[in-house]
Amino acid sequence: MIRPTDADAAGKNLPTTAQLAEALRAVPADQRNFTTQVTLSPKPHPDSTAARTIAGEAMSHIITLFPVNSAQSQNDFDNRVMHEAGHNFHASYWFPEHVSGWRAAATADNRLPSPYASERTDEDFCEFNILYNTARGTPCECLREPALSESMGEKGRRSIAMSEGVPLGSRIVA
Numbered sequence: 001m002i003r004p005t006d007a008d009a010a011g012k013n014l015p016t017t018a019q020l021a022e023a024l025r026a027v028p029a030d031q032r033n034f035t036t037q038v039t040l041s042p043k044p045h046p047d048s049t050a051a052r053t054i055a056g057e058a059m060s061h062i063i064t065l066f067p068v069n070s071a072q073s074q075n076d077f078d079n080r081v082m083h084e085a086g087h088n089f090h091a092s093y094w095f096p097e098h099v100s101g102w103r104a105a106a107t108a109d110n111r112l113p114s115p116y117a118s119e120r121t122d123e124d125f126c127e128f129n130i131l132y133n134t135a136r137g138t139p140c141e142c143l144r145e146p147a148l149s150e151s152m153g154e155k156g157r158r159s160i161a162m163s164e165g166v167p168l169g170s171r172i173v174a
């Protein structure tokens with residue numbers, strides 16, 4: 001974890017070290033393994049605008065979280081870190097045939113885990129992954145086999161998508 005000084009972090013609505021640790025704890029270990037570093041940036045993402053805050057990004061096994069305008073709950077941090085960890089996770093194994101399979105399943109069930117999921121197939125995956133991880137092991141779970149396998153697109157989405165009572169992913173662009 002790389003974080004700014006307390007003075008530089010003031011007013012940026014970034015997680016504390018304890019909040020980030022808690023958010024990472026919520027990510028299943030087999031997904032968290034694909035992230036090796038989290039950086040808390042005191043500066044906005046260069047592509048953020050007044051109308052659209054880019055709150056996080058992930059690449060090369062690194063998650064970067066950026067300042068946001070409003071106070072964040074632990075649930076907000078959990079969702080955002082899980083979303084970004086999902087990018088590092090899928091980037092390590094998603095091949096074109098998986099992406100097309102996922103897209104076909106998403107089109108078939110025609111339901112989105114969040115509005116942001118409509119932006120791109122990988123964003124849909126990351127938003128859906130939050131639902132999946134949250135429901136896993138609870139009464140909301142209705143999968144008979146691991147969804148995060150090669151067949152996850154077709155078998156996972158329809159049976160678990162939009163389970164009632166499962167919190168949706170962060171609405172902040174990430």
Ligand SMILES: [Zn+2]
Nearest residue numbers: 087123126174
């Ligand atoms: Zn994303």
